[in-house]
Amino acid sequence: MNVSIYVPATSANLGPGFDCMGIALDLWNEFHATPADDLRIEIEGVGADTLPRDETNLFIRCMKMMYERAGQPFRGVHLRMVNRIPIAAGLGSSAAALVGGLLTANHFLDSPFSSAQLLRIAVEDEGHPDNVAPAFLGGAVLAYLDQHAVTHVNLPIRDNLTFVAVTPRFPLLTETARGVLPDRVARADAIFNVAHASSLLRHSPQAICHCCAARSPIACTKTRANT
Numbered sequence: 116m117n118v119s120i121y122v123p124a125t126s127a128n129l130g131p132g133f134d135c136m137g138i139a140l141d142l143w144n145e146f147h148a149t150p151a152d153d154l155r156i157e158i159e160g161v162g163a164d165t166l167p168r169d170e171t172n173l174f175i176r177c178m179k180m181m182y183e184r185a186g187q188p189f190r191g192v193h194l195r196m197v198n199r200i201p202i203a204a205g206l207g208s209s210a211a212a213l214v215g216g217l218l219t220a221n222h223f224l225d226s227p228f229s230s231a232q233l234l235r236i237a238v239e240d241e242g243h244p245d246n247v248a249p250a251f252l253g254g255a256v257l258a259y260l261d262q263h264a265v266t267h268v269n270l271p272i273r274d275n276l277t278f279v280a281v282t283p284r285f286p287l288l289t290e291t292a293r294g295v296l297p298d299r300v301a302r303a304d305a306i307f308n309v310a311h312a313s314s315l316l317r318h319s320p321q322a323i324c325h326c327c328a329a330r331s332p333i334a335c336t337k338t339r340a341n342t
């Protein structure tokens with residue numbers, strides 16, 4: 116019944132894909148769990164001094180949510196997490212904890228939820244799919260929630276790329292960052308983004324972006340979605 120789950124870091128808002136395109140990176144958090152009648156959390160690595168070791172821990176909250184959905188009582192778990200993904204630094208640490216919690220609970224519950232259901236629950240809980248979809252599926256992914264189902268498409272990525280993540284020295288919670296976003300975007304920006312997203316899906320990743328000569332619309336230096 117013990118389970119070990121490895122969830123990758125993710126970079127979201129890929130190129131023109133604000134809130135809908137993201138990529139899994141080769142940086143992993145480990146979650147080792149054993150079903151139990153009490154709660155014990157051991158944390159190694161990132162967040163060892165700051166993350167809660169009680170029921171408020173995001174991983175545990177996600178496990179409990181799954182037990183509630185399955186109509187089963189949650190008694191506890193002995194959890195050891197080894198964290199490598201920096202927290203509140205734009206590399207999907209919350210998505211990793213969320214996906215880890217959902218998969219662990221589903222395993223303990225004898226897999227009542229399908230992969231499609233798990234992905235939908237993860238997207239609904241996180242509020243946007245661009246971290247949880249690649250964390251869950253791997254690779255680079257375009258995903259969106261349509262009615263009650265997550266539609267997802269793999270984006271072609273050359274396998275000889277090396278990714279370098281530059282993170283700020285200060286934490287910035289996604290919730291805080293999203294709080295300053297305007298509700299509306301200018302028509303020109305919307306058109307620019309639709310055009311680049313379409314171009315991204317039409318061309319292979321080797322294509323050169325016609326607007327700025329970047330090697331792919333993913334890397335377009337004039338992308339406006341995040342400004």
Ligand SMILES: Nc1ncnc2c1ncn2[C@@H]1O[C@H](COP(=O)(O)OP(=O)(O)O)[C@@H](O)[C@H]1O
Nearest residue numbers: 173174202203204205206207208209212288289
């Ligand atoms: N390994 C973890 N275990 C439990 N909770 C975590 C873990 N990593 C991140 N979190 C939770 O996610 C929050 C950060 O989420 P968020 O603001 O979305 O930043 P990020 O860009 O890193 O996902 C943390 O404050 C913490 O509550």
Ligand SMILES: N[C@@H](CCOP(=O)(O)O)C(=O)O
Nearest residue numbers: 127134205206207243289293
């Ligand atoms: N599209 C989301 C992505 C948040 O990514 P995270 O790694 O900071 O959780 C947004 O821009 O809010």
